[in-house]
Amino acid sequence: MLLTSLVEKLDCATLQGDLNIDITDIAFDSREVTKGSLFVAVTGFTQDGHHYIQKAIELGAVAVVVEKDVAAADSVTVLKTADTRIALALLAARFYDHPSEKLNLIGITGTNGKTSTTYFLKSILEQAGRKTGVIGTIGAKVGNQSLKTKSTTPTTPESLHLQHMFADMVESGVQDCVMEVSSHALSLHRAAASRFKIGVFTNLTPDHLELHRTMEEYFEAKSMLFDLTTDFNLINLDDEFGRKLSQKVAGYDTKLVTYGITDEATIYATDIRYGPDYTTYTAHTPAGHVDIRVNLPGLIYVYNSLAAVACAYCSGIDLELAAAGIHAVESIKGRLEVVYQDEDRKIIVDFAHTEDSLEKALSTLRPFTKGRLILVFGVYAAPGQLGSGKRESMGKIAAQHADFCVVTTDNPKDQDPDTIIAEVSSAVRAAGGQYTGIVDRKEAIRYAIDMSQTNDVILIAGKGHETTQIIGKTEVPFNEAEIVGEIMAEHTNSTSKKV
Numbered sequence: 001m002l003l004t005s006l007v008e009k010l011d012c013a014t015l016q017g018d019l020n021i022d023i024t025d026i027a028f029d030s031r032e033v034t035k036g037s038l039f040v041a042v043t044g045f046t047q048d049g050h051h052y053i054q055k056a057i058e059l060g061a062v063a064v065v066v067e068k069d070v071a072a073a074d075s076v077t078v079l080k081t082a083d084t085r086i087a088l089a090l091l092a093a094r095f096y097d098h099p100s101e102k103l104n105l106i107g108i109t110g111t112n113g114k115t116s117t118t119y120f121l122k123s124i125l126e127q128a129g130r131k132t133g134v135i136g137t138i139g140a141k142v143g144n145q146s147l148k149t150k151s152t153t154p155t156t157p158e159s160l161h162l163q164h165m166f167a168d169m170v171e172s173g174v175q176d177c178v179m180e181v182s183s184h185a186l187s188l189h190r191a192a193a194s195r196f197k198i199g200v201f202t203n204l205t206p207d208h209l210e211l212h213r214t215m216e217e218y219f220e221a222k223s224m225l226f227d228l229t230t231d232f233n234l235i236n237l238d239d240e241f242g243r244k245l246s247q248k249v250a251g252y253d254t255k256l257v258t259y260g261i262t263d264e265a266t267i268y269a270t271d272i273r274y275g276p277d278y279t280t281y282t283a284h285t286p287a288g289h290v291d292i293r294v295n296l297p298g299l300i301y302v303y304n305s306l307a308a309v310a311c312a313y314c315s316g317i318d319l320e321l322a323a324a325g326i327h328a329v330e331s332i333k334g335r336l337e338v339v340y341q342d343e344d345r346k347i348i349v350d351f352a353h354t355e356d357s358l359e360k361a362l363s364t365l366r367p368f369t370k371g372r373l374i375l376v377f378g379v380y381a382a383p384g385q386l387g388s389g390k391r392e393s394m395g396k397i398a399a400q401h402a403d404f405c406v407v408t409t410d411n412p413k414d415q416d417p418d419t420i421i422a423e424v425s426s427a428v429r430a431a432g433g434q435y436t437g438i439v440d441r442k443e444a445i446r447y448a449i450d451m452s453q454t455n456d457v458i459l460i461a462g463k464g465h466e467t468t469q470i471i472g473k474t475e476v477p478f479n480e481a482e483i484v485g486e487i488m489a490e491h492t493n494s495t496s497k498k499v
């Protein structure tokens with residue numbers, strides 16, 4: 001593609017060189033540059049892409065886009081713009097011929113519920129016989145086939161990778177794409193230049209305050225999704241920030257559809273009932289009502305499946321197919337996932353890593369726990385959370401809702417695990433909770449299993465679907481389902497040896 005067409009009407013100045021050159025690829029990482037590429041220099045959190053311009057040129061970049069003044073060889077075209085992240089998104093969308101506009105693209109944002117809503121919706125769309133793509137913490141997939149990608153972010157890819165994925169999906173005949181859109185992604189313009197037919201807002205509770213600093217900033221970041229939607233804004237009306245957002249978007253050209261468990265919402269749930277491993281309710285929509293059965297317990301799964309029903313309604317899908325799609329989801333990786341069960345005990349892994357989600361996970365399990373509710377958890381390290389009170393509040397919630405807490409590490413990163421555990425433990429103690437502290441997370445899990453008795457439930461909270469732990473600068477493998485399996489196998493062996 002000619003550079004002139006690629007940058008046409010883009011807000012950037014040509015500092016040097018020819019625009020009449022062919023661009024064969026775009027890269028924002030010098031390590032991905034190939035001959036004939038356009039290199040976009042992005043200022044990162046740890047490094048600065050502007051320092052890699054020379055490297056990119058050596059590898060064959062013929063043009064660069066910058067936001068800072070840098071020297072480059074005369075043979076290379078240099079363009080300057082105010083924000084290279086926005087430019088990258090716009091350039092990528094053009095390079096791949098605006099693929100998001102060729103999809104029924106549904107973006108889901110909110111602190112919690114993005115992944116399970118995505119699972120439910122994918123299943124509904126597949127029940128409706130539609131070829132569906134997903135992008136999120138479960139990876140990028142078409143059906144059950146993973147898409148090849150260079151993306152390195154955990155949830156929402158950088159704009160270049162994202163547009164590439166959309167283009168691949170269009171090429172393979174995908175009609176609908178369900179995507180988790182994180183607040184990180186929105187504030188870093190990863191989704192800019194994408195067009196969403198439907199935007200979903202699940203909820204907002206404190207998280208990622210290391211990046212957004214205040215809840216107001218966090219809310220503004222999440223709200224950015226609704227500047228990118230074209231048809232429907234679908235918002236949880238029972239959430240404080242959802243109500244605020246619905247007022248904010250009321251004047252937009254897009255249609256506002258709300259959901260919740262009161263009949264004030266456009267789509268709402270009644271007759272909610274829970275069992276130890278299911279939830280049933282009736283979903284009411286303007287197109288009629290339908291009985292829903294979710295194979296997971298708890299109010300959060302009413303909200304997350306209802307959001308998927310609401311998307312189905314907005315996409316013109318029959319409500320019976322929506323119900324069948326939700327029922328077809330047997331479990332969700334790392335979401336109240338039962339990783340071991342025998343007549344004595346049940347071991348559950350959940351991603352709960354915020355105050356709100358930990359409280360909800362424990363309260364959901366409590367009514368179905370005949371013995372003790374044993375919690376294994378840590379508080380992950382994030383720069384802004386040093387002294388922010390998260391350790392104290394997580395400790396307090398744990399003490400209030402669990403019978404025994406094994407306080408351990410989550411992702412301690414560069415922070416001292418002993419200090420984290422001491423601070424969390426002191427909060428558990430102050431709130432009258434029973435606890436022990438064990439730095440090694442595997443040993444903490446083993447301790448909980450060893451102390452468990454008939455009818456006890458063990459909740460291992462914080463990491464959910466994640467399969468690594470970040471200790472210092474190293475990411476070490478840590479798959480909780482496998483670890484529980486190993487420990488239980490050791491138990492079985494030692495018991496049979498005794499016999």
Ligand SMILES: CC(=O)N[C@H]1[C@@H](OP(=O)(O)OP(=O)(O)OC[C@H]2O[C@@H](n3ccc(=O)[nH]c3=O)[C@H](O)[C@@H]2O)O[C@H](CO)[C@@H](O)[C@@H]1O[C@H](C)C(=O)N[C@@H](C)C(=O)N[C@H](CCC(=O)O)C(=O)O
Binds near residue numbers: 031050052157158183
């Ligand atoms: C904090 C954050 O968002 N980090 C992301 C960011 O890393 P960074 O800013 O540190 O990158 P950097 O190393 O400083 O590099 C800066 C620039 O120099 C370039 N570079 C660097 C080295 C080199 O040799 N050549 C080169 O050109 C890089 O390509 C980059 O453009 O850019 C990298 C490249 O895309 C990402 O892999 C990385 O995601 C890390 C792994 C991450 O954990 N991100 C998390 C925080 C994240 O984004 N999470 C959200 C979900 C949040 C949630 O709701 O839970 C997500 O949407 O995934």
